[in-house]
Amino acid sequence: MTPKITWEEPFCAEGNSCFRLGTDADGNAYIAVNGNEGHYLTDSIEALRTLIRDVKAGKADHLL
Numbered sequence: 913m914t915p916k917i918t919w920e921e922p923f924c925a926e927g928n929s930c931f932r933l934g935t936d937a938d939g940n941a942y943i944a945v946n947g948n949e950g951h952y953l954t955d956s957i958e959a960l961r962t963l964i965r966d967v968k969a970g971k972a973d974h975l976l
């Protein structure tokens with residue numbers, strides 16, 4: 913069964929693709945390219961928070 917994902921507004925960095933973050937009622941987190949939400953990566957909300965913190969800290973900006 914396909915999860916019911918609540919998507920946030922797209923995050924668009926200058927010159928890069930736009931990404932969307934989402935969550936579901938079971939505590940999972942999702943990330944997808946804007947406009948292609950049918951193909952997403954999923955993990956725990958804590959794993960997504962860690963990724964976002966690392967990106968903001970400049971540790972993983974090469975991923976974007």
